Amino acid sequence: MSVFHVRLPRKYQQVNLLRSFIYLSFRNKSSLRLWEEDINTNIKINIENHWAKEVVNKSENHHGKRSYYVLPMFPYPSGNLHMGHVRVYSISDTIARFQQLNGINAIHPIGWDAFGLPAENAAIERNIPPHLWTKTNISSMKNQLESLGFNFDWNREISTCDPSYYKWTQYIFLKLFEKGLAYQNKAQVNWDPVDKTVLADEQVDDLGCSWRSGAKVEKKYLTQWFIKTTKFAKHLYDGLDSKDLENWKDIINLQKHWIGECNGVVVSFSIKINNEIKTFDVWTSEPYKFIHGNFIVMSPSHALAQELKDKNIMNLTCYNPLTENEIPVYITDSYNYPDGRDVSIACSTIDEEDYNIGQTLNVPVSDKKIKDLNLELEGKKAVDIACSKNVGGHFVSSKLKDWLISRQRYWGTPIPIIHCNNCGAVPVPYDQLPVTLPELNTSISGIQTLDKLDDWVNCKCPKCSSSAKRETDTMDTFVDSSWYYYRFLDPTNQEAPFSKEAVQNHMPVEIYIGGKEHAVLHLYYARFMSYFLHSLGWTPTQEPFKKLVVQGMVMGQSYKIKSSGKYIKPEQVEKVGKEYKDKVSGEPVLTQWEKMSKSKHNGENPERLLTTYGCDTTRLLILADVPPATPRKWSDATLPGVLNWQHRLWMTIREFLKHRHNVSSNSLSSQDFEKYEEKIWDSRNFLTATTTFHFKYTQKLSVGISRLQSLTSVLRNNVPPEVVARSEEFEKALAALIIMLAPVTPHFCSELWAGFLSAPNRISSESNLINWQQDVLHQKWPTVDDHYKLSLLCKVDGADRCELKIEAKNLINVKHDDALQMMINEEAIKKTIRRGIHKTKYEHYPDCRAILHIFTNRKVKSEKEAESIRA
Numbered sequence: 001m002s003v004f005h006v007r008l009p010r011k012y013q014q015v016n017l018l019r020s021f022i023y024l025s026f027r028n029k030s031s032l033r034l035w036e037e038d039i040n041t042n043i044k045i046n047i048e049n050h051w052a053k054e055v056v057n058k059s060e061n062h063h064g065k066r067s068y069y070v071l072p073m074f075p076y077p078s079g080n081l082h083m084g085h086v087r088v089y090s091i092s093d094t095i096a097r098f099q100q101l102n103g104i105n106a107i108h109p110i111g112w113d114a115f116g117l118p119a120e121n122a123a124i125e126r127n128i129p130p131h132l133w134t135k136t137n138i139s140s141m142k143n144q145l146e147s148l149g150f151n152f153d154w155n156r157e158i159s160t161c162d163p164s165y166y167k168w169t170q171y172i173f174l175k176l177f178e179k180g181l182a183y184q185n186k187a188q189v190n191w192d193p194v195d196k197t198v199l200a201d202e203q204v205d206d207l208g209c210s211w212r213s214g215a216k217v218e219k220k221y222l223t224q225w226f227i228k229t230t231k232f233a234k235h236l237y238d239g240l241d242s243k244d245l246e247n248w249k250d251i252i253n254l255q256k257h258w259i260g261e262c263n264g265v266v267v268s269f270s271i272k273i274n275n276e277i278k279t280f281d282v283w284t285s286e287p288y289k290f291i292h293g294n295f296i297v298m299s300p301s302h303a304l305a306q307e308l309k310d311k312n313i314m315n316l317t318c319y320n321p322l323t324e325n326e327i328p329v330y331i332t333d334s335y336n337y338p339d340g341r342d343v344s345i346a347c348s349t350i351d352e353e354d355y356n357i358g359q360t361l362n363v364p365v366s367d368k369k370i371k372d373l374n375l376e377l378e379g380k381k382a383v384d385i386a387c388s389k390n391v392g393g394h395f396v397s398s399k400l401k402d403w404l405i406s407r408q409r410y411w412g413t414p415i416p417i418i419h420c421n422n423c424g425a426v427p428v429p430y431d432q433l434p435v436t437l438p439e440l441n442t443s444i445s446g447i448q449t450l451d452k453l454d455d456w457v458n459c460k461c462p463k464c465s466s467s468a469k470r471e472t473d474t475m476d477t478f479v480d481s482s483w484y485y486y487r488f489l490d491p492t493n494q495e496a497p498f499s500k501e502a503v504q505n506h507m508p509v510e511i512y513i514g515g516k517e518h519a520v521l522h523l524y525y526a527r528f529m530s531y532f533l534h535s536l537g538w539t540p541t542q543e544p545f546k547k548l549v550v551q552g553m554v555m556g557q558s559y560k561i562k563s564s565g566k567y568i569k570p571e572q573v574e575k576v577g578k579e580y581k582d583k584v585s586g587e588p589v590l591t592q593w594e595k596m597s598k599s600k601h602n603g604e605n606p607e608r609l610l611t612t613y614g615c616d617t618t619r620l621l622i623l624a625d626v627p628p629a630t631p632r633k634w635s636d637a638t639l640p641g642v643l644n645w646q647h648r649l650w651m652t653i654r655e656f657l658k659h660r661h662n663v664s665s666n667s668l669s670s671q672d673f674e675k676y677e678e679k680i681w682d683s684r685n686f687l688t689a690t691t692t693f694h695f696k697y698t699q700k701l702s703v704g705i706s707r708l709q710s711l712t713s714v715l716r717n718n719v720p721p722e723v724v725a726r727s728e729e730f731e732k733a734l735a736a737l738i739i740m741l742a743p744v745t746p747h748f749c750s751e752l753w754a755g756f757l758s759a760p761n762r763i764s765s766e767s768n769l770i771n772w773q774q775d776v777l778h779q780k781w782p783t784v785d786d787h788y789k790l791s792l793l794c795k796v797d798g799a800d801r802c803e804l805k806i807e808a809k810n811l812i813n814v815k816h817d818d819a820l821q822m823m824i825n826e827e828a829i830k831k832t833i834r835r836g837i838h839k840t841k842y843e844h845y846p847d848c849r850a851i852l853h854i855f856t857n858r859k860v861k862s863e864k865e866a867e868s869i870r871a
Contacts, residue, residue: 031754044614073514079137097743120411167434168497260397267392288378299342340399412474420461556602616745
């Protein structure tokens with residue numbers, strides 16, 4: 001072989017090369033050795049089959065390694081993956097693999113949000129029990145996820161419909177019940193006439209329609225189960241300002257809008273109706289009224305008013321727990337109730353408006369007004385009393401309601417309560433959990449409800465042993481998915497939902513990836529549950545998720561006939577000039593980008609992509625070009641660029657092997673050789689820094705991928721064979737390129753790396769960038785060289801003003817004050833800060849770059865001027 005005739009430094013002598021080749025033949029899985037063939041789908045699929053076991057289930061010993069919790073959205077097992085699934089899990093898998101290459105233990109779990117209406121309705125349509133339908137779908141989707149090469153930790157797999165999981169959902173419910181945060185009350189509710197169940201306010205759209213069935217909801221008065229999320233409203237609202245939350249951006253505003261400004265206080269009053277004591281919440285933005293208020297006004301639409309509708313309501317009174325006095329209740333619709341409320345407390349001796357309404361209602365109160373009263377101190381006193389008596393006192397907006405969790409359907413977590421005529425609502429003892437769903441027959445028809453199953457409903461009271469009945473409502477599926485991220489960390493615990501030790505070093509979740517549709521409901525409920533569990537002392541932090549990556553929707557191009565609005569399939573459309581027409585009728589066709597849907601014929605089947613291009617190309621397609629947060633307009637038009645890049649990478653390894661095996665005579669001068677090496681060195685460092693920045697900090701994976709495309713171009717554009725054959729810098733750059741692409745296309749890069757390792761004439765030392773004895777997924781993520789100069793940029797009032805170049809080994813130690821002092825000494829900065837510095841902000845990405853933001857007094861002045869003009 002020509003390898004034995006190449007002149008190399010003594011430390012790279014042939015004997016060492018031969019020893020390494022022999023070692024590698026035993027240590028590493030070899031490539032398919034198809035380099036002389038042009039890359040095509042068959043080769044890609046053969047590569048994926050060849051490397052399938054090597055790229056997943058890296059069950060190594062991670063003890064002592066720092067962990068990084070990557071949590072993608074909790075999927076509902078519909079049975080078929082859609083492009084939204086492909087996108088979100090391609091993002092999470094890439095981030096998890098990136099962290100592993102950085103020597104960090106990436107926790108990347110998966111499970112199934114398996115209860116709920118869609119599964120139950122689908123099962124009814126097919127005349128089979130929901131558990132069989134769900135089990136089949138889970139198996140199908142698991143196979144599909146595995147075919148995409150996602151490296152999930154299947155040892156952590158959980159399913160919300162498994163009794164071993166919902167036992168602990170029931171356990172947490174009982175803890176809420178013990179704390180007075182789970183309660184049953186009669187209320188006006190949203191009834192879905194199609195799905196025959198109650199919906200929370202959050203599950204009804206702006207047009208008053210069900211988010212599931214699309215039916216117009218009806219208003220009913222029913223006794224339901226609620227969770228008092230409002231007690232944590234102020235904490236949840238204020239928590240959104242925490243500096244620990246990264247990249248939440250407009251999600252903060254969505255959450256704040258949903259919670260509302262917590263400018264009022266709630267206290268629970270009680271009233272006796274038909275010899276039964278019932279409670280109701282009273283909200284006011286003036287809490288002094290809880291002490292000095294002298295009557296209650298209630299809307300006729302209030303659930304209690306409905307109960308009293310056909311009764312004599314003269315001299316109706318309720319109990320004020322703060323003053324321990326009875327005060328009169330007046331039912332009227334002429335009061336200006338707070339937004340979202342239908343009851344209020346009035347104080348006619350202080351508030352002029354309340355005095356007027358009192359006159360209208362003939363409230364027997366004195367005309368004498370209370371004066372010289374410190375209302376703020378009285379309000380604080382009222383809040384303190386309410387909190388001490390555990391009857392409220394928590395701040396909340398008027399519009400926010402407690403979470404209605406009752407669902408009148410079979411396929412959900414049973415509520416662990418027993419109703420006894422003697423004892424009332426009795427919690428199921430902890431040692432009797434789980435309360436399991438009764439099994440249905442092998443075939444079902446029509447909607448099933450637990451109240452029809454007498455053998456299951458009838459039971460004994462745990463307190464007095466008399467005959468009793470089980471609660472027949474099940475929980476909203478959002479209860480199951482409000483705490484699953486904790487169970488992932490301790491999935492086999494049989495003594496508790498999870499142990500404090502198991503979650504101590506892994507919470508909050510480092511990065512959560514999900515669609516924007518989860519930014520209100522799921523995120524609000526998950527945050528509430530996390531705050532509640534933290535209040536019990538079970539968890540180390542209140543907030544469950546540190547950083548959010550809100551993925552944009554995958555859009556498909558749809559076509560519909562202009563005159564009728566009927567959607568037609570793409571193959572029925574032809575383009576005539578600049579217009580689209582129906583091939584059959586010739587009618588004009590409108591085209592637009594919309595959410596993928598079968599009814600709109602604009603969906604993309606991931607199975608087609610896997611069969612046609614392979615899983616790595618599919619992953620690359622979904623991640624390239626568009627950052628995760630941006631909507632993805634899916635089109636085969638993006639295919640040529642990705643396919644061509646893979647072809648160029650394949651050719652690069654082919655040529656690398658060719659030139660390393662057949663080293664030509666050196667026709668380049670040493671100066672020219674060094675120029676090529678210097679260019680490659682500079683490109684490798686610059687593109688490593690920028691790729692790292694976007695993979696590690698911004699999660700704009702598409703931008704990082706584009707940098708790897710740039711590095712490919714550097715290695716392919718007019719690089720002489722002698723450089724490919726002899727350059728250590730070329731070797732390092734090629735290795736860095738394959739390693740950095742590996743999180744995106746792990747099978748393809750495993751093959752590229754195996755080819756790279758098989759080349760003779762190695763130049764880089766083992767301790768430098770490349771570990772010659774390990775596959776690509778066990779390499780270290782490349783870093784810039786110590787003496788490469790990174791950017792320290794200064795922005796003044798948002799504009800770039802000065803950029804300094806600092807060696808990487810020094811930038812890592814540059815703190816905020818250091819950067820400020822450096823910039824103040826620069827002439828370009830001195831000119832722009834003459835009016836003084838208002839504040840500064842320092843963004844330090846030590847392995848990539850640093851940015852110092854300076855905001856001047858001039859900026860503050862101009863903002864005030866603009867504000868005054870707007871006013």
